[in-house]
Amino acid sequence: MVIYGVGLLAGCMLAGLWAGRLLGHALGVEANVGGVGIAMLLLLFFTQISPKRPVLGPISASGVSFWSAMYIPIVVAMAAKQNVVAAVSSGWVAILAGTLAVLASFALVPVLAKWAPKAEDDA
Template sequence: MVLYGVAALALCMLVGMLVGEVLGVVVGVEANVGGVGFAMIMLVLVTDKLRRMGKFPPASEQGVMFWSAMYIPIVIAMASTQNVVEALAGGPMAILAGLGALAAGAALVPVLARVGEKAEPLPPLTEAEKQEV
């Protein structure tokens, strides 16, 4: 069952990379534009939908959880392949785009912090749940 979680992740990654490549061609950039981000958003949406339908058992979630622990190193490795020197040499547009994304992200933090209702904290784990972890 763990394999199904890894398969869902792999499928989302392939589709996300394809979307990023197509978006890069449409925009006129010779690079993948947001493929990893599209893949992660798709993974969250797909696994949530499958969980709600009861078709994503906890064992399959372990496959996704394993790779979620690997997410940051993978993103860093992918980002290291980007040619930052060429992007900066291309003009101020790269710097403006980065600053714009930073400003938008910073502006959305307080908005996203207010989303949802205040909830009660989760109850402590039972002994059986502690052994599963």
């Protein structure tokens, strides 16, 4: 049933966010440390890795893939609720700090990617 997939997804998300909050607490940080990332790893564990994984039939799996497909529309809604006015009207310090940080980070992507092992090396 579709709800099994949706329920698994929701369970992984709640468990991940909880773990992220505990991790933040342990580190003395007022933030969720990697909660969503942990949730993703949990979902992968339960659907691909665990030897005792619950087998999601195609209909149950569609409960997960539906939300994965809703990703772009949700991101569009997310864009439409950003505080763009505050970003644009904040003055040069903030705009420069944000912009230069992005440009430098972009520039580093290919540099660091070179150090990561490539798929072709596998054979």
